[in-house]
Amino acid sequence: MSFAEYGDTIKDGDTAIVFLGHESMFPVKVQHGTVTQTKYGVIRHSTDLIGKKYGSKVTCSKGGWVFILHPTPELWTMNLPHRTQILYSTDISIITMMLELKPGSIVCESGTGSGSLSHALIRTVAPTGHLYTVEFHQQRAEKAREEFREHGVEHLVTVTNQDVCKNGFGVSNIADAVFLDIPSPWEAIGHAKSALKAEGGRICSFSPCIEQVQRTCLAMEEYGFTEINTLEILLRVYNVRTISLQIPDLGQAAEDNSSTGFDSSNPSNQGSLGTSLQQGTVQFKSGVPLREMVGHTGYLTFATKS
Amino acid sequence: RKIIFEKQWFYLDNAIGHTYGTTFEVTSGGNLQPKQEVEESTTETKEAGTDNRNIVDDGKSQKLTHDDIKALKDKGIKGQEIVQQLIENSTTFRDKTEFAQDKYIKKKKKKYEAVITIVKPSTRILSTMYYAREPGKINHLRYDTLAQMLTLGNIRAGNKMIVMETCAGLVLGAVMERMGGYGSIIQMYPGGGPVRAATSCFGFPKPFFDNLHEFPLSKVDSLLSGTFSTETLPSEPEDNVLAEEESNGLTDEKQISLQETEEESTTETAMEINQTEEQDTMDINVEDAVCKENKEKENKDNVREKQRKQWERRKKLIETAALLTEKNADGLIVASKFHPTPLLLSLLEFVAPSRPFVVYCQYKEPLLDCYTKLRERGGVINLKLSETWLRNYQVLPDRSHPKLTMSGGGGYLLSGITVVLDKGKPDSSHLEALKMEEPSSKRCKVQDLHC
Numbered sequence: 185m186s187f188a189e190y191g192d193t194i195k196d197g198d199t200a201i202v203f204l205g206h207e208s209m210f211p212v213k214v215q216h217g218t219v220t221q222t223k224y225g226v227i228r229h230s231t232d233l234i235g236k237k238y239g240s241k242v243t244c245s246k247g248g249w250v251f252i253l254h255p256t257p258e259l260w261t262m263n264l265p266h267r268t269q270i271l272y273s274t275d276i277s278i279i280t281m282m283l284e285l286k287p288g289s290i291v292c293e294s295g296t297g298s299g300s301l302s303h304a305l306i307r308t309v310a311p312t313g314h315l316y317t318v319e320f321h322q323q324r325a326e327k328a329r330e331e332f333r334e335h336g337v338e339h340l341v342t343v344t345n346q347d348v349c350k351n352g353f354g355v356s357n358i359a360d361a362v363f364l365d366i367p368s369p370w371e372a373i374g375h376a377k378s379a380l381k382a383e384g385g386r387i388c389s390f391s392p393c394i395e396q397v398q399r400t401c402l403a404m405e406e407y408g409f410t411e412i413n414t415l416e417i418l419l420r421v422y423n424v425r426t427i428s429l430q431i432p433d434l435g436q437a438a439e440d441n442s443s444t445g446f447d448s449s450n451p452s453n454q455g456s457l458g459t460s461l462q463q464g465t466v467q468f469k470s471g472v473p474l475r476e477m478v479g480h481t482g483y484l485t486f487a488t489k490s
Numbered sequence: 491r492k493i494i495f496e497k498q499w500f501y502l503d504n505a506i507g508h509t510y511g512t513t514f515e516v517t518s519g520g521n522l523q524p525k526q527e528v529e530e531s532t533t534e535t536k537e538a539g540t541d542n543r544n545i546v547d548d549g550k551s552q553k554l555t556h557d558d559i560k561a562l563k564d565k566g567i568k569g570q571e572i573v574q575q576l577i578e579n580s581t582t583f584r585d586k587t588e589f590a591q592d593k594y595i596k597k598k599k600k601k602y603e604a605v606i607t608i609v610k611p612s613t614r615i616l617s618t619m620y621y622a623r624e625p626g627k628i629n630h631l632r633y634d635t636l637a638q639m640l641t642l643g644n645i646r647a648g649n650k651m652i653v654m655e656t657c658a659g660l661v662l663g664a665v666m667e668r669m670g671g672y673g674s675i676i677q678m679y680p681g682g683g684p685v686r687a688a689t690s691c692f693g694f695p696k697p698f699f700d701n702l703h704e705f706p707l708s709k710v711d712s713l714l715s716g717t718f719s720t721e722t723l724p725s726e727p728e729d730n731v732l733a734e735e736e737s738n739g740l741t742d743e744k745q746i747s748l749q750e751t752e753e754e755s756t757t758e759t760a761m762e763i764n765q766t767e768e769q770d771t772m773d774i775n776v777e778d779a780v781c782k783e784n785k786e787k788e789n790k791d792n793v794r795e796k797q798r799k800q801w802e803r804r805k806k807l808i809e810t811a812a813l814l815t816e817k818n819a820d821g822l823i824v825a826s827k828f829h830p831t832p833l834l835l836s837l838l839e840f841v842a843p844s845r846p847f848v849v850y851c852q853y854k855e856p857l858l859d860c861y862t863k864l865r866e867r868g869g870v871i872n873l874k875l876s877e878t879w880l881r882n883y884q885v886l887p888d889r890s891h892p893k894l895t896m897s898g899g900g901g902y903l904l905s906g907i908t909v910v911l912d913k914g915k916p917d918s919s920h921l922e923a924l925k926m927e928e929p930s931s932k933r934c935k936v937q938d939l940h941c
Contacts, residue, residue, distance in 0.1 A: 188646070188648075189648055190648075190649070190820050190842075190845070192818075192842075203871055203872065203907075205871075207872065237843060237844075237910065238843060238844035239842070239843025239844030239845070239907075239908060239909040239910050240843070240909075240910050241909065241910060241912070251844075251871055251909045252844075253844050253907060253909075254844040254845075256644045256846065257644070258641065258642065258644065258846075273638075273641055273642070274638065274878060276641060277634075277637040277638045277640065277641035277642070278634050278637045278638075278880075280637065280640070280641060281613055281614055281617075281633070281636070281637035281640065282614055282637075284612045284613070284614050286667050286668055286670050287646070287647040287668070287669065287670025287671075287672060288670055304641065307644070307646050308646060308668065310646060310647055311647055311648070311672065312647075312670075383509060383510075384509070384510070384511055394885075394890055397883070397885055397890070398885060398887070398890060401885045401886075402887070410511075412885075413882070414882070414883040414884075414885045415880060415881060415882045415883060416880070416881045416883065416892075417634055417878055417879070417880050417881075418878065418879040418880075418881070419876055419877075419878055420876060420877045420878070420879065421874060421875065421876045422854070422875040422876065422877070423875075424858050424861045424862065424875060469855075469858040469859070469862065470858070471854050471857075471858055471875055471902075483883065485885070488511065490509070490510070490511030490512075
């Protein structure tokens with residue numbers, strides 16, 4: 185297993201994702217002789233996990249079962265231990281595309297935080313690219329290093345423990361892209377510019393507040409960045425439900441058969457969309473928005489150095 | 491070569507040798523001239539009003555007439571100077587607020603100062619461009635939705651991906667960019683051949699195409715049922731005949747060869763250059779007797795060339811079929827104009843367990859159906875139906891606000907992760923689902939309650 189490469193079978197030392205159902209899951213570090221408790225019972229790593237295929241169904245001691253999944257940056261994002269507020273896959277995906285990242289890209293990032301974005305960046309730039317990530321909080325930097333080592337991607341990333349606003353990224357003229365997720369990104373724009381390649385590159389700054397965006401945009405303009413563009417992306421998730429609506433009784437039911445009468449007047453109502461099961465109701469499938477959704481994560485400001 | 495863009499025509503010759511991101515001005519002759527950063531000269535008159543209470547729209551604020559402006563343009567005067575003239579001849583300009591002046595200048599500059607920036611192709615540029623210019627060709631797949639697909643699909647170097655798209659090759663190109671030439675891609679195509687108009691815009695180096703395979707969608711069923719191999723496994727034509735005689739009866743053989751020729755002629759239609767060539771040879775074939783000797787010779791060469799190409803194609807087809815039958819693909823990406831359910835149910839067979847898949851559809855309803863059918867089939871978890879909204883912002887001092895909301899038009903995604911199928915259960919439930927609609931919808935209700 186590696187976060188940058190698929191493997192078939194589960195091995196000692198792997199990080200695997202235990203999927204319990206209903207979007208509930210957690211990561212485990214696979215180790216000989218270790219056991220993991222779930223609400224469906226115990227999983228014994230030596231016998232239940234090691235040597236099995238990723239994607240297998242594992243029966244736990246109480247007869248319940250779980251699926252064991254190969255780790256991906258997206259699954260990791262949903263399961264990682266939070267040390268800070270993290271970026272989720274929706275924002276990560278647009279950042280990756282707008283920064284034009286691909287295998288071989290050199291990326292600078294600050295701060296590392298919980299490493300949610302870092303894993304996605306490493307995945308995309310592997311096997312020939314590199315991530316230089318700067319975290320001013322010493323323990324977080326240390327923890328991130330440890331995780332990268334555990335996940336088999338340490339050769340693709342360099343973690344530096346310093347203040348990016350004061351000391352920059354520790355590299356110059358080598359990056360294809362820079363990402364900033366810090367409280368005062370405008371103080372790091374100059375360092376970002378010098379980290380980017382002489383022939384140019386892309387930059388992105390993530391800020392929750394519009395005032396931060398304002399100052400960042402001004403700084404970007406001042407440093408000669410072009411194509412400055414601010415956007416926001418929102419994810420809407422739908423639950424798939426079969427819904428049945430009752431047909432109101434308007435007094436005609438006594439004369440003709442109401443359910444068949446409705447069906448024949450509604451040819452589009454057949455097939456997968458819906459069928460009337462009981463008398464007086466219509467069933468259909470619907471994608472129902474969640475009752476609550478994430479309304480705002482942050483503004484993403486992109487620009488080009490050319 | 492002459493190129494027309496936004497009502498301007500020009501030659502690209504002068505742009506060679508400049509770095510990407512260089513901005514050019516179009517001159518009257520259609521030549522491009524690199525433009526440097528210009529100092530804002532118009533800001534010298536810092537006179538401005540505070541509100542518009544005294545500004546009346548009488549249609550007479552601009553003292554220059556249409557003809558005057560046209561005359562200026564015909565004289566070949568720089569756009570910048572025309573804008574300056576327009577400002578000087580506007581009676582209300584000084585009364586406008588500073589912001590309104592800014593807006594006025596920007597609007598006029600857009601119209602009179604034709605500048606073009608030449609940039610390097612990338613998924614970002616091309617997907618934005620396609621969505622703005624030809625959304626119909628890419629099934630209204632908005633660029634942020636494409637970005638989601640690439641991430642949800644865990645697209646990266648070294649993967650073995652299956653891609654089924656009718657988005658002019660844009661999705662394929664995006665996947666190729668993210669894989670950087672490492673790993674392999676199998677493109678499933680409908681009809682005669684894969685469409686890669688957008689893919690060619692990326693300007694990928696040749697090695698990227700070495701591990702790009704294609705496979706006709708119409709052969710998927712036979713591949714899954716195992717009847718595919720008897721048709722096309724032998725690569726030599728003689729072997730082909732022999733093998734077929736051994737394994738099949740005479741009638742079968744006839745049918746197969748018919749099928750094959752049919753398929754091959756359709757393949758040809760996709761390659762425009764080849765098409766005419768082949769039609770020629772076919773016509774000649776019919777009127778063989780009438781043809782002259784030298785023509786016949788030419789014809790023979792053509793036929794041989796054609797046969798060689800056919801063998802090559804068949805060889806590739808067999809290779810691709812072998813790749814598919816390993817059933818260990820690292821992911822599946824679907825973005826087409828077809829109904830997604832049958833595509834998913836068949837193509838997922840080729841994907842290894844614990845791998846992501848993503849289906850795009852312009853409409854939500856087919857994905858609802860697909861969701862239900864996948865639940866019945868089993869072998870998938872973490873199914874998620876989603877959509878993204880994208881909001882662009884204008885950020886200027888004291889004038890920051892959202893630009894436009896793009897909703898609905900970006901399409902929907904159904905994503906999930908494959909797992910090992912339960913033995914015994916899948917086939918029966920799959921058939922059941924096809925046969926009877928009613929019990930299945932009841933069952934879903936129960937499943938829905940669970941999640």
